Amino acid sequence: MKTCGATLAGADLSGIDLNKQSVIQGVVLAEGSGDGVPNGTPITTGYARLLDKDGEFTAEVPLNGQGQFRFFAAPGKWTVRILAPGATTDREVLAVVGTAVDLTIPL
């Protein structure tokens, strides 16, 4: 699977009222072709973990068959931690109401 900047990374947002929810979502991809860009195959065995601004666990979901994950968070600073066999990576994000945070995370 290849991605480009104009494509939403996470799952389809239809049916979700972004005026009421602060969505953090994304896709985890293998680095791919050695060019430093996460454009390889989706990582489907792994977990996305959401930590609050104090580092406390808030939620965790398994990556789906497309390497995607989604959280419904409150507005504010969060950390998304990806756990996969042999690898862990963190991303700090700022969630707001109205616009989904959409991440493409290389692993």
Add this chain to the structure above:
Amino acid sequence: MSRATALVTADWVQENLSNPKVVLVEVDEDTSLYEKNHIEGASTFHWRNDLQDGVIRDIVSKDKFELLLSKHGISNDSTVVLYGGNNNWFATYAYWYFKVYGHADVRILDGGRKKWELDGRALTSATPNRTATRYVAKERDLSIRAFRDEVINSIGVKNIVDVRSPAEFKGELLAPAHLPQEGGQIAGHIPTAKNIPWSQAANDDGTFKADADLRSLYANAGVDYAKETIAYCRIGERSAFSWFVLHELLELGNVKNYDGSWTEYGSLVGAPVEIGA
């Protein structure tokens, strides 16, 4: 119970995959992961379809629990090993059911499905074909289950442990952040409750922390081990995880799971509620 009798390692499960006395069951809120793959020989329970009454809000009846276990080939003398995703929330919830209905030998796979996957251990899509049994459950043991009136009367008297995330405790979220925000009518927590998130009892890979660390965790947060304890969350599954830690691993005698939890308490007219830290 103790760590030695309530918990098994992934290595132990691996060594007992062919043991006919051992029955593995994957328990979760979403069994599509089981359909994809699971540990060899494992059956599956869906926390709502298999473990809820389905008409009234209650745990499944004794008759239905017996039918469920019989259908999956579980005998009264089976060693049942429960595991699941979500850091074993629903597996420990099912464990609590097995204790409510008096099963003798039930255990949790430490780390659950996540640890098994992160270890790179084998999974299969083949479903088991065990011969049905005639399981006979005991009457419900309510000494490990709290109801709403006891909870209200326990404010300022017993330890009340809110195991949800700090954001839910403070009233900023109504549900865990991977779920749509629905649940109780209002947000907040039960007055005098200590917020000790279930996650503080677990490592990143889903395994339980060491007993000494667990004992310090609750004591440092203000739990008085000389008092009775009630654990709650949103629907009673994360609190089953913490109930498992307190009652089974730390062997504290008087610990109850309030499975009505915030979806019930946060909808009670006139019940006292606090918000903020």
